[in-house]
């Protein structure tokens with residue numbers, strides 16, 4: 001009799017413990033899913049706002065960072081293409097006709113020319129839009 005009672009309470013105890021464990025695990029999983037979903041959403045919107053989604057791109061904000069990243073490695077005063085530095089607004093504007101992407105040597109080079117492939121399609125659209133809108137510095 002005593003033995004049976006002990007066994008019964010021991011089983012009840014184990015059952016309670018396992019439910020608590022399951023509840024805690026579920027909460028961790030749900031919390032994790034919510035946390036990562038929110039995190040992804042925030043990251044994506046930051047990336048779009050800072051790079052290729054800009055409605056009125058300027059050299060200082062959107063163009064300088066991608067030129068620095070993709071072009072200035074060679075096109076800088078000490079680089080392999082030092083005669084055409086693209087690490088400043090002034091340098092870049094030597095190859096841009098504001099408002100006329102088709103007449104701009106830089107656009108001809110990156111859009112199907114010998115500098116094609118350095119820019120992603122989004123970056124190419126952005127830089128064309130920037131030239132069309134007058135290639136503003138600020």
Ligand code: HEC
Pocket residue numbers: 067070071072073074075080081083084086095105106109110114115118119
């Ligand atoms: C790996 C080095 C390298 C990178 C990176 C590079 N270029 Fe060039 N670029 C060159 C060389 C070499 C030439 C000359 C040969 C030619 O015109 O194809 C050149 C030529 C040019 C010219 C014509 C002026 C000149 O110097 O003859 C422009 C404009 C230009 N590149 C723009 C760009 C842009 C914009 C990017 C970034 C998307 C870029 N380049 C990335 C090496 C590079």
